[in-house]
Amino acid sequence: MTTQHTLEISAPEGDDELRAFRAIGDYAFNENPSPAPDIARLQRQGIENLRVARVGGVVAAGLGMLPMGQWFGGTSVPMVGINAVSTAPEHRSTGIMSRMLRQMLEEIHADGSPLSALYPTTQPVYRRAGYEQAGIALDYKHPLHALSTGDRGLQVRRAGDEDTNTIQALYAERARRTTGNLDRSEFMWARVLEPREAPLNKYLVERDGTSEGYVIYTQRQPPGTKEKDINCYDLVALTADAARRLVAFFADHRSTAEHLVWTGAPAEPLLLHVPNQAYKIDWYEQWMLRIVDVPAALAARGYPTGVEAELHLEVRDDVLAPNNGRWVLAVSDGRAEVREGGTGSIALDVRGLAPMYTGYLSPLELRAGGYVQGPEADLALAGTVFAGPTPWMADGF
Template identity: 30%
Template sequence: MWAGRTLDSLVCVQDELRIRNLTAGDTDGFRACLDVAFHETTTDASLRRWWQLLDLDRTIVVLDGDTIVATSGAFPQRLSVPGGELASAGVTVVTVLPTHRRRGILTRMMARLFEQAAAAGEPLAGLWAAEGGIYGRFGYGVATQVATLELDGGSPPPPRSQGADFTLELLPLDGAGPLLDPLWERVRAQRAGVPARTEQWWSGNVLSDLEDEREGAHETRLVVARDAAGAAQGYALYRARDAEPATTVEVLELIAPDTEAEATLWGYFRQIDLVGRVKATGRPVDDPLKFRFDDFEAAHVADVNDALWLRLLDLPAAVAGRAWAAPLDLVLDVTDRRLPANAGSWRLEASAQGDGRCSPTDRAPDLALDVAALGAAYLGGVSPVRLADAGRIAELTPGALARLDVALHTPRAPWTPEDF
């Protein structure tokens, strides 16, 4: 994958620090930087896997002499947004060694990332934050969350609609990407916040099952739900973990745009022998599983965590790129310290047909907010009213918050089922 690549010209960060593209010769230094920053030990197999997924043109390192002291990168992505999708920079492998904090390195790397995203025509950037306090100052806001659901094993399956007729099939992971990707794409059409997957991402990440990445669990298995005509309508990836008094099944991914296929897959996990608990991570916060039971406590939410942090890089393109749920005409006073082109007063208009646009205006603002709050609300997962209650949005015209809230609404909560 390295053939024909050239380095960016070296740019001075501060005194002896330099920033440049990742190269084939950086393997050991790259791994050492990630392991120190994330408090982990990356095996050779894991490093090879990630090495094949990284985009060399979008991955950079910062060097102090010959030592890598910071890293960052981005995957070119297509992120589902209400009514469609937009190009997005999937920010990844962001590290700064503790010996080199407070030297402006992360600020410089983010500036480079924003420049590259602009050149690639990406109006959005998204990331999963290892530390929540880092990215707000760069204009990222928490736009999606994920839940961990738990239910007992060895009990009757949840009810499903009458007339549903599905068969279940266990399949090998190898080569399953083309079968599963259409289901993933249908879910992307139902929910905002879901990145598209390339063939390489399916084979090298989703369906990769390295033993040293299972954290002590058994191998990953794939079960597919097929309808009466034999067409795949849902799938789940899962693995078993030894536990006392009985095995725990960990559902890594359950994707079923057909609700009856989804119920069938949950029923599968409820009926596996010798299982004491089923634990599903990365679920949407409005997952309907709880309401499939007469006893709402049969499935419970064990945890909710922040998922995708979203950054609006090009405000007009982001507004035009999503569908709006109601007509709208108001003015936003936007603060953006990192990208001044986004800052100022913008007239936000949405038609009854869902088309949106924004343009600079001299009209008095109805709402005042920073770009991080706008990123949090953009996918419809965080209400502007909630952000105003938290002091992140100021309502200058009575009723403006409610109008924006209605226009941003989506039938289902946005969802980001995987990190990167």
């Protein structure tokens, strides 16, 4: 273990530390190392959102924070995404990252963000910090020749920079209807709208001048193949007509491309408008959530309208002491109030609260997994309170 007096954690100091952080990340994520690592991406994220750990004054590990929001129950809840988590190989299995995560969570709690999310490359270190699987991200891959070509009732037009506000409004409405989609920050929107591969294509689907959907994509030839794929960075259809029109739009590429690839929901509405189950899952990953501030997180999200209920929780958190104790969650007309006290009839670790909060696993399923304890009737009521669409994200980070 790295002894406490040799470890210092703070924001990077100067470009040399940024380059050291980037080089560690390139090694960790199997990216081609460079004698002069490009630090522009880290600089865009903001030095204030980066942390490095130094051992003996030398950068040994780092991580990034992405302040944004996440949609639950029709409400955007402040959330800090975690990215670029990496440790130099000679410092792995020394406890450095566990200490970085603990300090980071204390910072996030103090700053007032009740949630944190990440995509794990390995789960044990994040579970020790209180994260747990809480939702899905997946890509569908569908052959273009198997798509329907007939529905052309709506107009499709190329979008320009002047349409950015329209695109963002369409996405926000789709995100509001989901569980787990991001409330994208400016940094996250730049990842969608600014070309990473040229050319980036943007199209809107309109009815009499009113937009009902859009797609942002590139055409890319996968290594070792002769045909191109349409790779969607973002795809939104708010109506069935818009979905059918987008399917026809993609089908019109069947003579020049092989597949359509897009990130969608686990129960994907676009698949209602394709003739057969010709798709395959091209990428599947579970993201993890951390309830950083239990009462604030419970009070911030939305809940099903028409549900009047009171849950008595007893939460255990080995990392963030303020979360420990009994909490009463009173839900009415889609909103909630949280107060200390109650009977604590539903007992759970903060890790178990994460998938219950998102609806990824029901309280009864979590009891079967050993994460939650409580009477069947109370757990069934909790399942109603946290019910919603299967949680998913359209973004990686």
